[in-house]
Amino acid sequence: xxxxxxxxxxxxxxxxxxxxxxxxxxxxxxxxxxxxxxxxxxxxxxxxxxxxxxxxxxxxxxxxxxxxxxxxxxxxxxxxxxxxxxxxxxxxxxxxxxxxxxxxxxxxxxxxxxxxxxxxxxxxxxxxxxxxxxxxxxxxxxxxxxxxxxxxxxxxxxxxxxxxxxxxxxxxxxxxxxxxxxxxxxxxxxxxxxxxxxxxxxxxxxxxxxxxxxxxxxxxxxxxxxxxxxxxxxxxxxxxxxxxxxxxxxxxxxxxxxxxxxxxxxxxxxxxxxx
Amino acid sequence: xxxxxxxxxxxxxxxxxxxxxxxxxxxxxxxxxxxxxxxxxxxxxxxxxxxxxxxxxxxxxxxxxxxxxxxxxxxxxxxxxxxxxxxxxxxxxxxxxxxxxxxxxxxxxxxxxxxxxxxxxxxxxxxxxxxxxxxxxxxxxxxxxxxxxxxxxxxxxxxxxxxxxxxxxxxxxxxxxxxxxxxxxxxxxxxxxxxxx
Numbered sequence: 001x002x003x004x005x006x007x008x009x010x011x012x013x014x015x016x017x018x019x020x021x022x023x024x025x026x027x028x029x030x031x032x033x034x035x036x037x038x039x040x041x042x043x044x045x046x047x048x049x050x051x052x053x054x055x056x057x058x059x060x061x062x063x064x065x066x067x068x069x070x071x072x073x074x075x076x077x078x079x080x081x082x083x084x085x086x087x088x089x090x091x092x093x094x095x096x097x098x099x100x101x102x103x104x105x106x107x108x109x110x111x112x113x114x115x116x117x118x119x120x121x122x123x124x125x126x127x128x129x130x131x132x133x134x135x136x137x138x139x140x141x142x143x144x145x146x147x148x149x150x151x152x153x154x155x156x157x158x159x160x161x162x163x164x165x166x167x168x169x170x171x172x173x174x175x176x177x178x179x180x181x182x183x184x185x186x187x188x189x190x191x192x193x194x195x196x197x198x199x200x201x202x203x204x205x206x207x208x209x210x211x212x213x214x215x216x217x218x219x220x221x222x223x224x225x226x227x228x229x230x231x232x233x234x235x236x237x238x239x240x241x242x243x244x245x246x247x248x249x250x251x252x253x254x255x256x257x258x259x260x261x262x263x264x265x266x267x268x269x270x271x272x273x274x275x
Numbered sequence: 276x277x278x279x280x281x282x283x284x285x286x287x288x289x290x291x292x293x294x295x296x297x298x299x300x301x302x303x304x305x306x307x308x309x310x311x312x313x314x315x316x317x318x319x320x321x322x323x324x325x326x327x328x329x330x331x332x333x334x335x336x337x338x339x340x341x342x343x344x345x346x347x348x349x350x351x352x353x354x355x356x357x358x359x360x361x362x363x364x365x366x367x368x369x370x371x372x373x374x375x376x377x378x379x380x381x382x383x384x385x386x387x388x389x390x391x392x393x394x395x396x397x398x399x400x401x402x403x404x405x406x407x408x409x410x411x412x413x414x415x416x417x418x419x420x421x422x423x424x425x426x427x428x429x430x431x432x433x434x435x436x437x438x439x440x441x442x443x444x445x446x447x448x449x450x451x452x453x454x455x456x457x458x459x460x461x462x463x464x465x466x467x468x469x470x471x472x
């Protein structure tokens with residue numbers, strides 16, 4: 001057996017936390033933990049950006065600080081605008097100890113979103129459909145397809161709200177979309193697939209987000225998601241138009257963004273450097 | 276009347292640091308308490324907060340946590356952790372201004388008191404005893420229901436420049452009201468966390 005992976009030590013004050021935060025995932029820039037919020041009965045997500053030892057300490061601090069603040073500002077703004085994202089509960093961008101010797105990382109405590117990631121929902125649905133679609137009658141098939149169309153339309157509407165608020169996500173994939181489980185008492189839908197698509201669409205991971213109202217940035221957001229759905233959820237791809245539809249109805253600027261999306265589709269995410 | 280001093284459980288703090296909170300209504304001696312603060316009387320080193328500027332437990336707790344985190348990292352902007360709690364309630368960076376807006380005034384009737392055990396002599400009993408003899412008012416439970424009777428929501432929204440948010444308060448529609456309060460609360464928490472960024 002290989003040595004068990006040991007995540008890096010948590011920064012203060014979370015080295016005190018009882019019980020210890022549980023590491024959920026780790027990306028290139030940050031570690032994500034589940035812990036409790038300031039109210040012990042409510043869970044929270046904790047994103048820690050560790051310092052990067054290969055960077056010059058002063059530059060490292062500056063970059064880490066800039067990025068975590070940018071993420072928190074976007075989230076906080078979206079909460080004020082009523083877009084469904086995890087709220088910022090607490091934040092520390094200053095690092096600890098001295099400028100050069102100390103810890104140059106930063107952390108962000110966020111609201112915990114209880115529910116599945118859209119990627120998993122679509123994967124499960126597609127897997128079930130691949131195996132069992134032939135056993136469904138036409139009406140059932142239509143009902144299944146319309147559930148996915150409805151989900152994509154809700155996603156489009158949520159993205160419209162995001163862009164309307166003046167923020168672009170910068171890394172839209174179905175992994176960065178969640179469904180907040182409805183509170184108890186709501187009637188749950190029934191589907192032979194056993195995969196629920198209910199719940200409010202919540203956008204997560206604003207690590208690459210920025211404030212922008214430009215059609216280009218917005219269109220690239222949509223394009224990136226479109227490509228992500230096309231490559232990871234082939235059975236859902238034909239319903240992409242529903243997402244565009246939900247988006248179009250969400251705010252006034254949507255039409256010109258969608259016009260730009262057509263240009264972006266022709267050339268890809270990066271703009272040509274010629275001319 | 277027995278005081279309802281509460282030890283606030285924040286599971287991220289070192290066990291050596293305890294946070295005590297007490298909420299009072301109908302306080303009679305706010306001017307006296309404020310005077311003790313101004314004269315720097317060590318016995319009265321508390322965060323004395325005008326409770327009408329506090330929306331909820333989560334709101335107060337966010338400011339307390341921010342202040343203690345800054346305290347443990349040696350980056351207080353004000354004299355001590357207790358004044359820093361009052362300062363942390365303010366979304367802006369002006370210390371004097373935060374005392375005017377969130378701190379105790381001579382006319383304060385509803386008072387939130389916070390004490391952090393920065394030294395081992397400070398215990399639940401010592402704080403309870405001292406408050407019992409010092410604050411003339413009705414000790415009430417520090418909970419969202421009580422605070423909702425006290426909070427001056429329009430003023431809080433104004434200070435946080437959140438006038439555009441839907442207002443809780445009108446008792447007409449239950450869910451809508453809860454959602455509005457939740458959105459306001461989460462907006463306050465974000466502003467507190469981001470102060471100075």
